[in-house]
Amino acid sequence: MASVARVDLDGNPIKPITICMIGAGGFIGSHLCEKLMSETPHKVLALDVYNDKIKHLLEPENAHPWSDRIQFHRLNIKQDSRLEGLIKMADLTINLAAICTPADYNTRPLDTIYSNFIDALPVKYCSENNKRLIHFSTCEVYGKTIGSYLPKDSPLRQDPAYYVLKEDESPCIFGSIEKQRWSYACAKQLIERLIYAEGAENGLEFTIVRPFNWIGPRMDFIPGIDGPSEGVPRVLACFSNNLLRREPLKLVDGGQSQRTFVYIKDAIEAVMLMIENPARANGHIFNVGNPNNEVTVRQLGEMMTEVYVKVSGESKLETPTIDVSSQEFYGVGYDDSDKRIPDMTIINKQLGWNPKTSLWDLLESTLTYQHRTYAEAVKKAISQASATS
Numbered sequence: 001m002a003s004v005a006r007v008d009l010d011g012n013p014i015k016p017i018t019i020c021m022i023g024a025g026g027f028i029g030s031h032l033c034e035k036l037m038s039e040t041p042h043k044v045l046a047l048d049v050y051n052d053k054i055k056h057l058l059e060p061e062n063a064h065p066w067s068d069r070i071q072f073h074r075l076n077i078k079q080d081s082r083l084e085g086l087i088k089m090a091d092l093t094i095n096l097a098a099i100c101t102p103a104d105y106n107t108r109p110l111d112t113i114y115s116n117f118i119d120a121l122p123v124k125y126c127s128e129n130n131k132r133l134i135h136f137s138t139c140e141v142y143g144k145t146i147g148s149y150l151p152k153d154s155p156l157r158q159d160p161a162y163y164v165l166k167e168d169e170s171p172c173i174f175g176s177i178e179k180q181r182w183s184y185a186c187a188k189q190l191i192e193r194l195i196y197a198e199g200a201e202n203g204l205e206f207t208i209v210r211p212f213n214w215i216g217p218r219m220d221f222i223p224g225i226d227g228p229s230e231g232v233p234r235v236l237a238c239f240s241n242n243l244l245r246r247e248p249l250k251l252v253d254g255g256q257s258q259r260t261f262v263y264i265k266d267a268i269e270a271v272m273l274m275i276e277n278p279a280r281a282n283g284h285i286f287n288v289g290n291p292n293n294e295v296t297v298r299q300l301g302e303m304m305t306e307v308y309v310k311v312s313g314e315s316k317l318e319t320p321t322i323d324v325s326s327q328e329f330y331g332v333g334y335d336d337s338d339k340r341i342p343d344m345t346i347i348n349k350q351l352g353w354n355p356k357t358s359l360w361d362l363l364e365s366t367l368t369y370q371h372r373t374y375a376e377a378v379k380k381a382i383s384q385a386s387a388t389s
C-alpha cells in the first residue's frame with residue numbers, strides 16, 4: 001500500500017515524485033501507470049494522443065484512491081508548446097512515444113524516423129532543465145547477430161559469443177539502406193547516441209531501456225475491432241487475431257526467426273527498480289528481457305494454438321499455420337532480426353532484477369484476457385460481414 005514506508009535497494013526511504021510519462025496511453029505505459037497508481041505514492045502526468053488503454057485509471061466515477069495522482073494531457077509531442085512546461089513540472093520524464101510496429105518501418109519509413117529520432121525533443125528539454133530521463137529504446141538496435149553472417153554449418157553459430165547481445169560490447173548490425181526495416185533501429189540507435197552524448201557533455205541524468213519483446217494484455221490492437229481492419233500489429237496481436245477468427249496463423253518466411261518473450265508484468269518490475277533507484281540506474285543502458293523464454297516464431301505459433309484451445313475450449317484447426325513470404329506480408333524492404341538473447345549481467349548487477357514468468361504461463365494469462373475481451377466482438381463482426389456479403 002502507498003502508505004507503508006517504502007525503501008530503495010540500498011535501504012533509503014523512497015520520496016514520492018512526479019513523473020511526466022510520454023506515450024502513457026500505449027501498451028507499456030498503461031501497465032506502468034497501473035503499477036504506479038496501485039503500489040506507489042508517485043504522481044503521473046500522463047501524455048498521449050490516446051487514452052483508451054488507461055481510461056480505467058482515469059474515470060472519476062470509479063472513485064479511485066489515486067484520482068488526484070494521475071492527470072491525462074492529450075497532446076502530440078510533435079507540435080505542442082505545453083511539453084516543456086510539463087517536463088519542468090516533473091522530477092523524472094519517461095519517454096515511451098514512438099511508432100514501433102514493424103509493418104510501418106518499411107512502408108512509412110519517414111514517419112518512423114521522425115517519430116523515433118526527430119520527435120524525441122524531451123531529451124533536449126530534460127538536458128536544458130536538469131531533469132532525469134528514462135528513454136525507451138529497443139533490442140532492435142543490435143540488429144542481426146554476428147553469427148548470422150557465418151556460414152550456415154559453422155559450429156561458431158552455437159557459441160554464445162556470436163549471438164548473446166551485450167549492452168557494452170555488441171555491435172549494431174543493420175542491413176543495407178534499401179532494407180527499410182532498419183529505419184526504426186537506426187533512428188533508435190541515433191537517439192541513444194544523442195542521449196549518451198548529452199550525458200557526457202552536459203551532465204544529463206539518463207537511463208536507456210532496451211526491451212526484448214515484452215508481451216501481455218493490451219498489446220497493440222485486434223484488426224477490425226479496436227484498430228484498422230487492414231492494420232498489421234506485432235506478432236502477439238496478429239496470432240491472437242488469427243486464433244479469435246479461427247484462421248491459420250501466418251508464419252513469415254517459415255517462422256524460423258527466434259525471439260525471447262518476457263511478460264509485461266515482469267518487465268514493469270524492472271522499470272520500477274529504475275525509477276526508484278536513480279543512483280543505480282543513471283548512466284546505464286539496460287537489456288530487459290527473458291533469455292529463458294526463447295522460441296522460433298513457428299514454436300510460438302504452435303504454443304499459442306495449444307494455449308488457446310485450453311483457455312477458449314475451442315477445437316484446433318486442421319491446418320493451424322500457413323507459410324507466407326515476408327514480401328507478401330510486409331512488402332518491399334522488410335528484413336528480420338534472426339535471434340535475440342539478452343545478456344543480463346548489467347541489470348542483475350545494478351538492480352538485481354530477473355524475470356519470473358515462463359512463456360506458457362504468460363501466454364495462458366494473456367490469451368485468457370484476449371478471449372474474454374475480444375471473442376464476442378470478433379464473432380459479431382464475422383456474422384455481420386457474412387450477412388452483408
Ligand SMILES: NC(=O)c1ccc[n+]([C@@H]2O[C@H](COP(=O)([O-])OP(=O)(O)OC[C@H]3O[C@@H](n4cnc5c(N)ncnc54)[C@H](O)[C@@H]3O)[C@@H](O)[C@H]2O)c1
Nearest residue numbers: 023025026027028076077096097098100136138211213214
Ligand atoms: N513492447 C515492446 O516489447 C517494445 C520493445 C522494444 C521497444 N519498445 C519501445 O517502448 C516504447 C513503448 O512501446 P509500446 O509497446 O508501449 O508501444 P505503443 O504503441 O503501445 O505505445 C506508444 C504510445 O506512444 C504514443 N505516441 C506516439 N507518438 C506520439 C506523439 N507524437 N505524441 C504523443 N504520443 C505519442 C502512442 O499513441 C502510443 O500510445 C516505444 O518507444 C517502443 O519503441 C517496446
Ligand SMILES: O=C(O)[C@H]1O[C@H](OP(=O)(O)OP(=O)(O)OC[C@H]2O[C@@H](n3ccc(=O)[nH]c3=O)[C@H](O)[C@@H]2O)[C@H](O)[C@@H](O)[C@@H]1O
Nearest residue numbers: 100102138140211212213214234235238250251252257297
Ligand atoms: O518487441 C520488441 O522487442 C521489438 O521488436 C519488434 O520487432 P519484432 O520482434 O520483429 O516484431 P513482431 O511484429 O512482434 O514480429 C516477431 C516475428 O514474428 C514474425 N511474424 C509476425 C506477425 C505474423 O503474423 N507472423 C509472423 O511470422 C515476424 O516476421 C518476426 O519474425 C518491434 O520492432 C518493436 O515492437 C520492438 O522494438
